[in-house]
Amino acid sequence: MRATTDFADSLIPAMSLDSPSDNAMTALYRVALGPVNTAHYLPIFARFDATGRTTTSWNWAACLFTLNWMVFRQLWSAALVYVAAAEGLALLVFGMGRSFLQWPQGVEWGVLGAFAVLAFAVPGLYGNAILHADIRKRIARALAASRTVPEACAVLDQQASSRKRLHIVVLANLVFAAAAAVAYLLLPQSGVTARTWDTAVTVAEAASAASAASAASAASTASTASATATPASSAAEAAPAPASASPATETSPPPPPPASGVSTATERADVPLPVAPPSAAPKAPVTKVVPPAPSASKATTAPASSKAAAKTAAKPKTPTASAALSAATPAAVGTTAGYYINVGLFADEANARKAQARLLNEGLPAFRQELNNSNGRRIRVRVGPYDSRAKADAAAASIRAMALDAVVFKQGR
Incomplete structure (x- = not known):
């Protein structure tokens, strides 16, 4: 992968075995x-x-x-x-x-x-x-x-x-692993509790349904016995009075119809009785299951409100973050006001890098600038900036001692 030319390359010379930098x-x-x-x-x-x-x-x-x-x-x-x-x-x-x-x-x-x-x-x-x-x-x-x-x-x-930062990263990983282990141990217990509660509710519903069915069967048996006793008593009353048999036949049904009446009475007793107890029986489990609903609605409302509050709290921070980024952006090299020293203009980038390396080894703030003119691409090496002319002249003297050119000039202000 080829290294691209960027802001770092304009300041840092390439390392080589014969480079003094x-x-x-x-x-x-x-x-x-x-x-x-x-x-x-x-x-x-x-x-x-x-x-x-x-x-x-x-x-x-x-x-x-x-x-x-x-x-x-x-x-x-x-x-x-x-x-x-x-x-x-x-x-x-x-x-x-x-x-x-x-x-x-x-x-x-x-x-x-x-x-x-x-x-x-x-x-x-x-x-x-x-x-x-x-x-x-x-x-x-x-x-x-x-x-x-x-x-x-x-x-x-x-x-x-630093090593302190390494210890913080390791500690954060340990805390995260411990939290994951605790969550893993607690979640199965809550699931078992929920399954136990569902099983208890199912057993209660089954018991209530069984009791309702037994009550319905007992009621139907009693109604059948009473209906069977009714035609027997009517037949006993009709036996001592043969003369009044004709009025009795007009006002009361004959002996066969009471048998059909028994069956209709049995059907009527069978239809409403099984329906009534089940309608009352499910009320107990329903009252047990319904109350947790409000807490669930509150639980869903709380995260939603917290998310909305987090979004509203995060919006005002955007300008601050952008301002911090803009403030952290470094100024371009060679644009700061002050005194600079022109060391030379090179056609070969390798020579410019060597000159910059020699200056950096002497503790001088040297940098390179790329220029494009009619003669082609040129690399300019400068040193600076300095606050005063005296400091710039002293640095220029040390540069001349290295057998390099040094021309002091002022920029900006």
Whole structure:
């Protein structure tokens, strides 16, 4: 992967075996990386600078602990891209894949496994290159904001990843693992309680239904017995009075009709009696199940209100964040008002890098500027800015002692 020309390249010379800036750049890299695993990264960064390009190299920390490694090394942009890519791919597989593509379960697991391999392999292969590019940007910002290399080292030391930061990351992982374990232990117990409550309600409903059915059968048996006794008594009354049999036949039904009356009475007794008890029986379980509904509505209303409050609270913070970003943007190199020293104009970029490296080794704030004119591309090397003419003249004298040109001029103000 070819290294691109950026703001960092205009301030930081490339490292090579014959360049006198190796010591200065190594010191800057060492301070920017911090005390954790510095010896592992310095040879890799030296190889990148010597070849002028970043190549793939394996990083176990970036492979196995990707997000933790990015948080520890303060690679915020890379971490955001990594999380967004992981969420997007998961949504693609389990959201659109199931709704529109209708993949079989085996295909879903295969795609998920491929994404998991990429999630570990890509950070492992390109982790060193990503860290190298970010460290170079930090060094460039520190050199632009400082007047000497020691001041830049002090700025980088404040921003470097320390052992205290490593301990905080490890502690955060332990807390997260403990919270996940507690949630795993508590959730099954609540599920068992809910299933026990549902079983108790079902048993109560079954018992009430059984009692209602037994009461209905007992009532139907009693009505059948009373209906059977009614025609027997009417027949006994009709036997001593044969003369009044004709009026009796006119006013009361004959003996066969009472039998049909018994069946109709039995049907009437059978129809309403089973219906009435079940209507009263379910009332007990219904009263037990209905009361939790208000708490559920309150529970759903509370997260909704909290989400709305969080959105309204997050909106006013947007201007502050944008203002902080705009304030943190460094000024362009060579635009600050003050006294500068023109060292030379080079047609060969390698010569310009060597001149800048010699100046940086002497503790002078040297930088390069690219110019395009009728003669072609030129690289200008300057030193500064300085607050006073006296400081600029003193620096110019030291530059002339190095057999380099030094022309002092004033810019701005």
